[in-house]
Amino acid sequence: MTTHFYHKTVLLKEATDALMVKKEGIYVDATFGGGGHSKAILEQLGENGRLIAFDxxxxxxRNKPDDSRLIPVKENFRYLNRFLKLHGFKSIDGIIADLGVSSFQFDTAERGFSIRTDGPLDMKMDKRAGLNAAIILKTYTEAQLHQLFELYGEVRNSRQLARHIVAMRKSMDINTTEALKAILAQILIGNPNKYMAQVFQALRIEVNDEMGALKELLAQAAISLNSGGRLSVISFHSLEDRLVKQFIKKGRWDEPNIMEEPKELVLKPINAKPIEPSAEEVKENPRARSAHLRIAEKI
Ligand SMILES: C[S@@+](CC[C@H](N)C(=O)[O-])C[C@H]1O[C@@H](n2cnc3c(N)ncnc32)[C@H](O)[C@@H]1O
Structure with a gap:
């Protein structure tokens, strides 16, 4: 492991204990990041156990440990089953996902994720991807902008904000975090930092199609898990947590047809309420404060 600071792992013990790692088991870390959860899983795995890690x-x-039991997949976790198959795994015993961005991504100015640093309005987790935040602000219609600020940022005046951006972009390029912040300063309501963070969050979710990727991950995890296998998901905002909660309840995404017999349940929740970090953890790592851990078991 590298020694520079990359990311402080959230709910390390709670989220990895939830997997009940078996020495010979096959596990997936969908969000490798600084490798904190992966390292804890590797410590519990035996020689024949395997960990497939996505990022x-x-x-x-850069944080990859020198460990032959770890199989790195440098792709979006929405392709979980495709890459499991490629590496010869038919099923898995557990999967962990610690959603969102790492502290490293957030604090690196050139990535454009944070209101605290000046950088290009990029926000791509995968640098190979085409869409970035500046393109969204330049090309989305007023209605599309309104929808994403409302849905992904819960921005209180999302309609006015969308209209304001469309008016401003006629006379200026909105290519940097500073340019966007200057525009937001003209229209924000409530706490300025909170307001700006909500807008930045909405853009980040859209750039990375975070809700779409999560939906695909959950659906594939439910298929790939062995009976008794565990799903352990940490989310950082209510939209994500709601999605995870709903999925665990139903085990699928299709809308229920009232004429159909109810399908058999796929997952059972292990905790009725999400597990949150202790006051001690939040004191040590304020970024953990909005974390919600949900655990489920494949039936
Ligand atoms: C919160 S960090 C994970 C931190 C990690 N658990 C640790 O202990 O260091 C989330 C990581 O997941 C990655 N990530 C987020 N969404 C992803 C997706 N759809 N596919 C692949 N990687 C993703 C991000 O690039 C980031 O590095």
């Missing part, structure tokens, strides 16, 4: 950000792989 779509090339920078994360």
């Amino acid at each position: 779509q950000d090339a920078d994360a792989w």
